[in-house]
Amino acid sequence: MNGYNFAYLDEQTKRMIRRALLKAVAIPGYQVPFGGREMPMPYGWGTGGMQLTASILGADDVLKVIDQGADDTTNAVSIRAFFERVAGVETTTATRAASIIQTRHRIPETPLEPGQILVFQVPIPEPLRFIEPSERETRLMHALEEYGVMHVKLYEDIARHGHIATTYAYPVKVDGRYVMDPSPIPKFDNPKLDMSPALLLFGAGREKRLYAIPPHTRVESLDFEDHPFEIQRWDERCALCDSAESFLDEVITDDAGGRMFVCSDTDYCERRREESA
């Protein structure tokens, strides 16, 4: 596209983000501040993820973009079209065919492979923010590895509800050191972070923070001995592909209480339907 640099961002911005990414990978789970730029869309739509994608994207990459697991929702379609236009890269909806996957709030059901990069869009990168509003304090808490308050929050869940009621953005500890917000993915996806063969990058545009989990890195979801971490389970199966393993969305089908459960990962669901057809 004329008038813009390859992948929209200028080269100096890309270099700044690239240097920050190398540090993020060297300190897994630590939030590296970066000079976030304005992107041609509002904060909250994935500007952080887009800046990371723009900084790592090459002409021979194949890009997939998902929003809550779906390739065909507004956010995913817009971001995919954006990079088609400003970088001319090939795009795909197939998880296996993609070299870079930008995601909002899901990890694909199809297992990731070595060499793939998953870029998460993050609204609020600081896992301690709802407990401690001061950035200065949270920074100090990370420095001192002072994470007791996070367990108190989970304990309060148990005291009130009888179980840990946090279902998404469930806090994790990376390589036994930093407590990290895995972005608002359902806790169903948390086990996929542990020892992932793919590189995981996280970008928060409004908060101007980026962080990373290298491949083959230990990622534990915080829990208690008597209340171990558990993922969501459904009694239903996907109404379209009959999967009993995937993360299901409940869809209201009429105004008489009709409903169905379908896979949130559209590519996974379509592939299963093709295979069984």
Add this chain to the structure above:
Amino acid sequence: MPWPTLNDPVHDSQRMFRQLLAAMSEPGTLHTLAAPAPPQDVIGPALWGALLTLCDLDVRVLLAPALDTPALREALVFHTGCCLTDEPGSADFALMTPATLCEAPEFALGSDEYPERSTTLLVALEFLDSGDTGSGTWRLSGPGIPAQRTLRMEERARPLMLRLAANRQGFPCGLDAILGCGERLAALPRTTRIEEVV
């Protein structure tokens, strides 16, 4: 003869950055950088490519005395616009030989609050391979490494590796290193546990 720069700065630096990112996220893996070769043989194409990819006017670079030639200074400043510094503590990148690390310059290690404000070492080696036996072999484990990897380098690199092995005590502060030998490159971030194979 002038030092060469990237033929296609946008796509060449993207390609080399992805190799650097892969090297840093999977410590001990070897990557071959197709970068222009400097005319003098003081640093190989891999380290020169890394410098061209990562440096710009926001960056301070320290050159080890053994590598500090007028030609390199001129080329680096001309092609990247970076600042050169003599203060190890203020350097973002330090171009080193293993010997310089014997003198233990005080590089920036970052702080507990801002561990990323540390110097990244770019070390010019004479030998770098993935061999798992013989003298100068180091066993690596930690994030980015499925079980363990090994990396073999010249005997002279011992002080460097001992220094990097000490990173674990100061974590999250510490030094990250990019090792270059000719066109070949590997990286050792501060998270890597390093043991000598004896």
